[in-house]
Amino acid sequence: MRKTLLLISLFLSKMAFSQVVESDSVRKSMVADTSIAEPMLLEKPDLSVFDTLSYAEEYKRDIWRFTIGVRGGLSRGRYTLQEETINKVGSTGLPVLDENGKVVKNRFINNATFNSGYNVGLVFRFVRGSFYTQPEIGFSQKAGRFDILNNDGSLYKRVNGKINAIDIPILVGIRFRDARFFFGPTVNFAYKMNSEMKSALKEYTQESKLNHEFFTRPIMNFMVGLGFEFKNMFFDLRYEKGLNSYTQETLGSSNSPAPFKLLVDGIHLNIGFLKK
Template structure:
């Protein structure tokens, strides 16, 4: 926790310094606008073989008394969501651009249930809403821009299917499994024409969207914690108001 706070403080100091330099060198260029677009996101988590639990926290048993061990697998399927909010830009050629966006994202993973003679595949569709706060540092030449920076994402809408699916595979509860805040990055390029801004960005997470302990080993690994991360492509159109 102390390391995370130190990193955040250093980032804020660096960004404040960059804003000051940009304003001094470029005459205090400033812009404010609104933007909206779409996210195309995907979950990553690996493949796990783990015990299923009932509502009382006891291992779920087959008819022959053996514990049920299901296979949890990541999926390559993507989900489309919405992104919209406001942005500010400080500076002209070298600039800092903080944003506040309401985003909907998601992905899928598969659970192969082995309680019967024939395994049954169940796909879990994950969708959630968050407030995303990226702080980007960029360079602009003519109408073209490149930018990158850190992002904090605060979950404001749960996906009950995700919670229900996880509940079956941990006997320790889910109080800390679903992260309230996720930290990541955005990197991309943009184009400014006649007060309009078009941006294409790649977004990823440093911290886990969700994690929980399992009792059995994952396939091909030695960890006993399932960790979900999120990666997205984001395309937005912005309108400069000031």
Template structure:
């Protein structure tokens, strides 16, 4: 988190300096916002060998390698989002934002030990600095907007890395991407200085990648790629 503070401070300084320059401009708005994220991980399903701490595969009683099933889950996680926004323009507008967000998701590991299988659910949670740049149209109180977003990971609960530790013989140091690029699109409503936004968020690049030594079910790839999709609902207050 400490190495991200200069970056965050620079973003906020840039946004506040631009805000000061446009404070008297017609069609300009600046405010704070906060709300919730409802997010889900996507990764597909795979069978992969389990390894011990020395990099050796676990063996069953019959001498065969233990292969567990890692499954994508439809369950989602709830997090928060909050930060500042600026809007330039009346009917056609550009809206940059800087938000601190928490997101995550779940997936299941079906452990095949002997004749019995056990299911373990892994709950993943991480925090990031999100910087969307939205372009939109406004008519009356209603808005629609869409645009690219850069997301910089500043912390995680390590459960994603811990869960994959036994399924890859390589290093996991660079498995979690610190910068992820995606998009936001949605609609909003402005009434008496209060803004309500509902957005869909997705990623173009991978949140995490893991090399495994067995094939992903239904493909010839040995790389697990995790992406993130979210719904975000926020309430904003116009300050300028």
């Protein structure tokens, strides 16, 4: 009987010890798991990283920001004339006659090649989200070429023209990372032609007419472009499409006037700096 009680006592003691060991093991395991999970629970999400597929959402969450900058670069321009046959006139405005007593006429035609100029300007940019608007004011040379032919079709004169103008582009665009796409109207105020163009035209009108009043002001063209930004620097390539003639004047004798209409297309490569 004593042996039986002793065996029962030893069995119960062993069961109690195993439960204590198991409980302690479970507790340590839970502590270990908590030590691993705790940093994950305390880690906060990076709220500064926010990506969206919607430009509209990006626009709503941002505010308008303003920056100013400067730009400058080279231009390549091309003239488009209304091709006409025009009487040559003298300093008095009367037609010039050849040795046979006939009025000397020359034909103005287009030359599709580009001519070089330059442009500079101030940039005012208003940004909100991925959208921005960018009014500018600048100076540009509207370069191009046209040809004047003799009666027999031979080349009489090739004119490398340049027109000085004040430009006011009103651009809107979309930014994507370091790239941007933009477009908009540009208002031009032409006021002066270069000496080569003036010398050629004065054979067909009085020189006194070839001043700032010769040009129609203002006119509106259209501009589209693509740009890239690197910190404070930017580069852009623009195409300006001529929509209106820079002049509505006539050339030739008073009894046979011919319209002189001139449109200009231009490609502008710019480098600039923005204050950020």
